Amino acid sequence: MAKTLKRQKGDFETEAAMARLQQLAREQSDRFGPYADQARQTAAERLYQARGWTAPRLETAAHRVEDTVAPRVADLLSYAATRVEPRQAKRGGILARRGGRKVPRTVIFAGAAVAGAAALYGVVRLRQASQDARWQENLDQARDQVRETRDQLAAKAKSAKEKVAGTGTELKGDAEEAKDTAASGAKQAASDLNGRVTQ
Helix, strand or coil: CHHHHHHHHHHHHHHHHHHHHHHHHHHHHHHHHHHHHHHHHHHHHHHHHHHHHHHHHHHHHHHHHHHHHHHHHHHHHHHHHHHHCCCCCHHHCCCEEECCEEECHHHHHHHHHHHHHHHHHHHHHHHHHHHHHHHHHHHHHHHHHHHHHHHHHHHHHHHHHHHHHHHHHHHHHHHHHHHHHHHHHHHHHHHHHHHHHHC
16 A cells, blocks of 8 residues: 555656646747747748759859869760770771771870870960960060050250250340340440549
């Protein structure tokens, strides 16, 4: 009987603890519910923005893959298909044929190496030519600027020379006029002095 009472008491305490936990969970749910709704709404907005930002970039990437990578992969697969395709070989040799004659692999590899070197040389020469063209363009621009500056300086020097020549002519005329005035003044003073002396 005591065990039964003890078990019932334990069940009652468990139920009471569960009720307290449920009440606490309801209170916390009521308390944090608005925050959870706000966080859910913010997350939905951010997800929408991220999708809006990502979609055009994925579209651009798809076009780039379609335009650049896909043709290369297709060429590579076609090349692999031609390499894998079985050939009719005489005397069991795996050799390339040209006009019914055997061509050794070393010749093929040497030809490929020469072609690759020629292509590389062509790329380097094109790059050098473009750099030379840019240097020449910059040099031409610098020459034009120097020529314009020289012409401007020559025009300014000519203008200054003309001003100086005009000023010199004016000064010479003023000096002659002052000389004539001084000479006539001296003559007048001498005649006045002579007149006084004679009196």
